[in-house]
Amino acid sequence: MPENIAFRTPASAPAWQRWLIYSAVARIAIFTAIAIGLGFSVRSVLSSLGWMSKTATPLQSALAGLSIELSATVIAYLALVCLIERRSPSELSLRAFPAYGLAGLLSGFLIFSTVVGVLWLCGSYHVLGINAHVDWLSGVLIAGAGAGIGEEIAMRGVLFRIAEEGLGTWWALAISAVFFGVAHIFNPSATPWSSLAIAIEAGILLALVFHVTRTLWACIGLHAAWNITQGTIYGIPVSGTDAKGWLLSSRTGPDWLSGGAFGAEASVVALLVCTSVSAVLLRIALRRKSIIRLRKSRGVTPSCEATPTS
Template sequence: MSAEPTVATRPALPLRLLRSPLGRIVAFSATAFLIGVVIARIYDGLGLPKGAIPFSDVTPLIELFRLAPVVLAYWLLVRIIENRRIDELAPRKAVPHVLLGIAGGTALFSLVVGALWALGAFVVDGVNHDVPWLGPVLVLGVGAGVGEEIVSRGVIFRIVEEGLGTWAALLFSAAVFGGLHAWNPNATAWSALAIAIEAGLLFGLLYHVTRSLWVCMGMHAAWNVAQGPVYGIPVSGFEQHGLLASHMRGPDWLTGGAFGAEASVVALGLCSVVTAGCLAIALRRGTLVPPPWRRNRAQSA
């Protein structure tokens, strides 16, 4: 006797809405907020410092509390709502992909500094021997690398790409990423735009071609740590006390001004070259996701 054919049942409407691109983004945001409320109560109960904490005073425990809402909300989003493995954060890829990202981020920002030095814009005054490494590395490296990449690439870029295609995801996630930096100290409309183009587009395409948040996290962290704790350049508007005692000389369009080298045309140009390389890889592979109307047209043809 032949077995009865199985009929796939369509999920109920509430579940379909929850699993839609917009539903998942809203669910992640709400979950992170609620977890954050609980985490804040625990944080206060432990008597940990409140308010704006200097980078040098941040401890591993403080940074753990800061990252917990985003990390836990993403785990719940992927494992419970999307009902899949977190392939973009697969443990077996962690070490090699993070190291690859760190190497890439360090090399890229070192190229930026080297170009600024060759142009006479980056001047080294000496070496600092009292750099508070732990706090800045936790905030600028681990905190920004993990938290911002989960939100910007793991949630916004990835989910918008599924719904509206790669180009829409790149533009939207880059705009959000640049906008989030518009409130930083010494930020300007130009610095927000530069961040959106040089980092938002770059990290979006880097995630697209690698499908690994580990690579993006490593590169993001290394870029920030090289910029601040190593070269002594302000990171996204935040002043730094780095290994090199340095200052910039020249017009703001070249040096980035008080915001730092991320607002320099040199960083914008070099990052755009790497972005173009990632785009070329995606085009050669044919992996760019088309918008939904083109998908529907292809399916009906």
């Protein structure tokens, strides 16, 4: 089976372009610089409008956070793909959203509901009541759409994809998982164990979802639904951030089971459930022979694009 690589360095590119424009480090640096610059610019505009102040309405605060996240990552990614890699961003094709995006949303809901179900059977998760007036707006817009789109573009669309193109699938899985875990070490109530758990259960799982489907919509849907289901529905902290959900809940038992103050993502249950799903995806990749091997050089054409596969 041919390697499904989105971008290959043009064979005619001179040495300086290969290092300063087309290399993995250069493309990641270009994306990062554009994203940071756009993020600060949008934040400044919204601050001047009062949307970042303490007096801002919940809707303004939610839309401000979403605008900063999306403007930075989406525009930076399109600039990287269209101007540097000079290809169509097929991994973000809107035609793939109905199938892969909705499948991702359903998968995220089912996976995290399985985690909660096992915690409930183990006597760790308890429903105390129902909050019919829950403020779901920030959870859906920021923890759901914002984190889902922003983090997946950065971690899977940029870091994993580019690392896979240069170093192969195995190294890309390891590198992107480590970065994803480290990115959560500064969250409230985070511990070395919670970051390790996030790296394995989410970092590897979401990277394999992208590897198998070759579309970011599946990753975005799963990530968004995971956060919304966890916080907005089941009332469990999302990566250490307190969440008030539709269900008023509590968790008891040792931290290795309940996840402690960080949330169920730090539970061994989440680790086992997600690792099981990752194992299924890895088996699919191995059967398809789609694992990209590390090679010293890849010669190429700039027009080879990844195509979502079913």
